[in-house]
Amino acid sequence: MKTGAILAVTVQGADQGDTTTIKETMIEAARQMETLAADPESKLRDDCLSEIVADKGYHSNDTLTGFRDLNMRSYISEPDRGRRNWKGKPDAQKAVYANRRRIRGERGTRLLRQRGLMLEQPFAHTLETGAMRRVHLRHRDNILKRVLIQYAALNLSLILRNNFGNGTPRGLQGQHVTALFTLLLLWSHYATLSFDRHRSRNDFVADPSRNTPVNSGSKYATSATGC
Numbered sequence: 001m002k003t004g005a006i007l008a009v010t011v012q013g014a015d016q017g018d019t020t021t022i023k024e025t026m027i028e029a030a031r032q033m034e035t036l037a038a039d040p041e042s043k044l045r046d047d048c049l050s051e052i053v054a055d056k057g058y059h060s061n062d063t064l065t066g067f068r069d070l071n072m073r074s075y076i077s078e079p080d081r082g083r084r085n086w087k088g089k090p091d092a093q094k095a096v097y098a099n100r101r102r103i104r105g106e107r108g109t110r111l112l113r114q115r116g117l118m119l120e121q122p123f124a125h126t127l128e129t130g131a132m133r134r135v136h137l138r139h140r141d142n143i144l145k146r147v148l149i150q151y152a153a154l155n156l157s158l159i160l161r162n163n164f165g166n167g168t169p170r171g172l173q174g175q176h177v178t179a180l181f182t183l184l185l186l187w188s189h190y191a192t193l194s195f196d197r198h199r200s201r202n203d204f205v206a207d208p209s210r211n212t213p214v215n216s217g218s219k220y221a222t223s224a225t226g227c
Helices: 018-037 061-069 090-103 106-118 120-129 140-164 175-191
Strands: 051-054 073-076
Touching: 018 061, 051 106, 061 073, 061 090, 073 090, 073 106, 090 106, 106 120, 120 140
Parallel strands: 051 073
Antiparallel strands: none
């Protein structure tokens, strides 16, 4: 299962809701994507900011109409609010219904499932394993620095896991044991090859049933066990 890397991090006040802070988060994400797009080795698509996937905490009339005005397709889970009154709100009704139609489709269902798999797992790993439920720091800038370091370590662990198979320094401790064991296997295999340097290579006939080559010119050919 793939895990998504964290692209942008913002710290918001506890008295602000997700529907009001999503704009600042999107601006920071767009800034980071522009930085990535400037990299010649980047594989970002030209329309990388054309869609947004979020959970039900970000669902609101203003949020959906705002994304529609930005020509962004939203896939935001809709909470159960019961029957709603759309009198005097035609724009909001169109935006909400369009979002509802997308999340109920095959593509929307797949994107929402991927969001849960690729984002909720690193969030849980950072908050629970990384003990980020409580940050004992003062001032917003200090808290933001602490959060940035935490998520930078998370992204680094994903890079290590992708390149080396282990995402933590503790997991890399066993790598030298594996390398040493492989070296010993190669050395033991090489030690079983009892070649004579003074003989030509054509004097040896490969026999799959034996671990050592047999000299075809020898009168008494010996087996691998010496019998």
